[in-house]
Amino acid sequence: MAYIEARKMSFTYPKGKRPVINDISIKVFQKDITAITGHNGGGKTTLGKLLGGILKPLNGSVLICGRNSKDLSLGQIGKKIGYLFQNPSRQIFTSKVEEEILFISRLKKQPMTRAQREMEEILRFFDLYCKKDEYTFNLSYGEKQRLALGAILVNRPEFLILDEPTTGLDKLRKDTLSEYLIELNSKGVGMIIISHDMDFINTHASRRIEVEGGRIIYDER
Ligand SMILES: Nc1ncnc2c1ncn2[C@@H]1O[C@H](COP(=O)(O)OP(=O)(O)OP(=O)(O)O)[C@@H](O)[C@H]1O
Numbered sequence: 001m002a003y004i005e006a007r008k009m010s011f012t013y014p015k016g017k018r019p020v021i022n023d024i025s026i027k028v029f030q031k032d033i034t035a036i037t038g039h040n041g042g043g044k045t046t047l048g049k050l051l052g053g054i055l056k057p058l059n060g061s062v063l064i065c066g067r068n069s070k071d072l073s074l075g076q077i078g079k080k081i082g083y084l085f086q087n088p089s090r091q092i093f094t095s096k097v098e099e100e101i102l103f104i105s106r107l108k109k110q111p112m113t114r115a116q117r118e119m120e121e122i123l124r125f126f127d128l129y130c131k132k133d134e135y136t137f138n139l140s141y142g143e144k145q146r147l148a149l150g151a152i153l154v155n156r157p158e159f160l161i162l163d164e165p166t167t168g169l170d171k172l173r174k175d176t177l178s179e180y181l182i183e184l185n186s187k188g189v190g191m192i193i194i195s196h197d198m199d200f201i202n203t204h205a206s207r208r209i210e211v212e213g214g215r216i217i218y219d220e221r
């Protein structure tokens with residue numbers, strides 16, 4: 001079964017005149033690393049948000065694990081799908097770095113010793129341990145991106161949607177992210193990677209979709 005399926009989906013922003021997504025039907029599978037590419041403004045981010053259930057289609061439908069995204073709350077979706085926004089500042093909502101990682105554990109009422117251990121592991125992995133007590137607004141773009149991704153992973157999502165995950169990362173950080181994504185995928189975590197970075201996509205993607213003017217113009221494994 002497809003992990004996410006869009007059926008004849010269209011979308012127009014509330015103040016927009018023309019549809020940004022035009023009649024897209026697509027099945028996305030958990031075993032794949034699916035890349036979404038295309039020019040600026042083609043609709044990649046909008047498509048990602050629709051497939052991740054953050055936006056709901058105006059026409060047609062999106063099924064996530066067989067359930068209509070309109071019937072799922074963001075909380076229910078968040079337990080399944082981890083979503084990294086194109087702008088990580090929008091995603092970070094606590095003031096301290098360690099708090100950002102601990103937040104979900106608190107929400108899930110996990111024992112604090114375990115949450116603390118997990119937080120330290122994640123910060124070490126993403127090379128942010130020395131920033132543990134830092135204010136999040138003082139982080140660089142790349143650091144924010146790594147923190148946002150770290151925070152998503154606390155939920156242990158089955159599926160990731162990453163919108164331009166390599167934009168702020170240098171070669172070393174990109175390679176580390178690569179290794180991590182490969183490991184997650186080998187453990188069965190599916191992903192959609194929205195990116196302009198063709199090197200990164202060619203290394204990772206098992207399927208590439210190209211979006212232009214809100215339509216899929218290319219789709220190949
Ligand atoms: N909140 C919004 N309200 C109105 N129009 C929007 C909104 N967000 C995006 N758009 C428009 O929708 C179209 C597609 O935008 P989208 O962000 O999905 O493209 P993209 O392919 O992700 O672009 P980029 O490569 O720059 O990230 C663009 O024309 C954009 O101006």
Ligand SMILES: [Mg+2]
Binds near residue numbers: 044
């Ligand atoms: Mg975008």
